[in-house]
Amino acid sequence: MADSTTPDKAPTFAPVYTDGPVPLPGDEPEIxxxxxxxxxxxxxxxxxxxxxxxxxxxxxxxxxxxxxxxxxxxxxxxxxxxxxxxxxxxxxxxxxxxxxxxxxxxxxxxxxxxxxxxxxxxxxxxxxxxxxxxxxxxxxxxxQLRPVDAVVSGRPGTTVEVAVGVAGGKPTDPTEVTLSGFTSTIRLAPGQSKRVPVGADGLARFKVKIGSDGDVYLAATSETFAPVAIRVVGGPEYPIRDHRLQPGDLLLCQGSGFVSTSIQRLEREQLGPPTSQAVPGCSATRERPWYSHVAVYLDHGETAEMLDSGLLLHSLEQTQKQCTTLDVYRREGITEDEQQRIVASVRAYGYRPYAxxxxxxxxxxxxxxxxxxxxxxxxxxxxxxxxxxxxxxxxxxxxGEPFVPLYTGPVKGRAAMICSELAAWSYHDADVEFEVAPWWPIMESEGMLGTLNEQMDYTTPNMIARSLDATFQFQSWPAVPPQVVVCSDQIRLGEGLEFDTGSAVIREADEDLLAQLVAVLAADPGIKDISVEGHTDSVGSDEDNIRLSQARAEAVRLWMVEHGVAASRLSSVGHGEAQPLVANDTRANRHRNRRVEFRRAP
Structure with a gap:
């Protein structure tokens, strides 16, 4: 968003409620x-x-x-x-x-x-x-304007509907909404006006034509309401990969509404640019957005999140609706018992108001x-x-009167929470180690983090995303296929293959990862001499670890052959614990070391 702090126009106000950021035109909100x-x-x-x-x-x-x-x-x-x-x-x-x-x-x-x-x-x-x-x-x-769906998608050549309402119900006065930001590939449908009145149902509806593959943010604006962005994606439709979600997963969201200019500006100054994760072994990076919200995945398609109406338990689809991007992060090495304890801690909170x-x-x-x-x-x-x-x-x-602050400050503890505080408390109360860091340095220098309650109070979604205990897994929304990165010496999957303890059986949830790898190899027959290599942590004997890593690598090789890859292009080998990525000194690091890699011959 544009910086409105200029010598001739210093802001009189800036907002204190965050729900963004996304590219939006017009005046910045104010404090x-x-x-x-x-x-x-x-x-x-x-x-x-x-x-x-x-x-x-x-x-x-x-x-x-x-x-x-x-x-x-x-x-x-x-x-x-x-x-x-x-x-x-x-x-x-x-x-x-x-x-x-x-x-x-x-x-x-x-x-x-x-x-x-x-x-x-x-x-x-x-x-x-x-x-x-x-x-x-x-x-x-x-x-504030609010879209029915923060992301609208369709195949090239189709016409889709973008519907925009207002937060909190129907506007009391006649209201017109303007939609802008179109490109040569995504534009207004023939005969559709860019300015539409809000109808009896409380919505302004626009027909948008998707000419070809594209991915743009459109901006909905109105004279009396804060603007909102709608992401329009043109291209193939991919299934939502909710089968990859696990209880306790952290859902990091890039929102679609107006953003706190001051908070956004300060957080970028204190934490640096949005998350950019290197792909190990490659020069490629996974660029992630600047997050404004976080929810906790419970199970069976249910999520928990702190919204302005308080703590809500609802569907994954309802969480996705408010996000222009929704990413999944997970605690490295988390166990099924820990996952269930996190879910239980969230359910025990009951209703809580927003802080x-x-x-x-x-x-x-x-x-x-x-x-x-x-x-x-x-x-x-x-x-x-x-x-x-x-x-x-x-x-x-x-x-001789009791002191009552004039400034209505934070509510310490769990009586009221913000979204990131909910995520942090749910892990803490489940006795699952999760360090929310780094905090803003200014918070530490101002002495704001002296107690556990204060540390929980002043978390943000971007702090959670940058925690060493959280690892990006995949983009949940908009739905995209599994990531496969072809490097000069290896092929990297965006997500790791998971095996049950002591097992070499490929999980059904991982088959779409291997299917995408098979599709990449089918499209490029020049990729040959691929070595499927298994690795373990240091738990167990050397012999057992060699045997287990070899069995897992061979299971992956056989699956790929059965699904169309020529056997002559593949080989398998198990290295056991001999080639760790990191020291085997914590459970999270041992989890990182248990892996299957795909190496290419030089």
Missing amino acids: AIVAGVDGRPVVVPTITPGAVIAFPAGDARPPKEIYVRRRTTEGEDLGETLTLPVRPPIDKADSNVGFEIPQLPHGIYDIWYAGGRPSKSPPPLVEPPDPTASQWLTIQIKP YGQIAKMAQLATVTGTTSDWKVWIAGFIGGAGLNILAKLKAWFK
């Missing part, structure tokens, strides 16, 4: 900063309609309803007060109640806790509309590290957070 007590600026979170705002149900005086009123950043009242019902706990184990953000125009809104006083609410920033109400928080509501405070804290951190040139935003980020809390603490001490 919302409002006038707090005595006019001091306060950083507030940006939230889309349809999100659920939750708070503890254990308050001594729980609310009966919620008041919402729009205002300027300086506190001027801009309209009537809305009354919203309180959402009760989903079950007895749920410790949170809340309310759903309605479809409201873009703006700053004060929210009052009616009929009671929350135990952890800041003092009112402006006068409440009712003497029995107290202000609970201030938010920026940012309506907007943690996202807001990271956005605030981005403002104080100089990622924007606007000095007012820089000062607001500091005063609105740490500085204002210090003043509030001193005031509470002098008055």
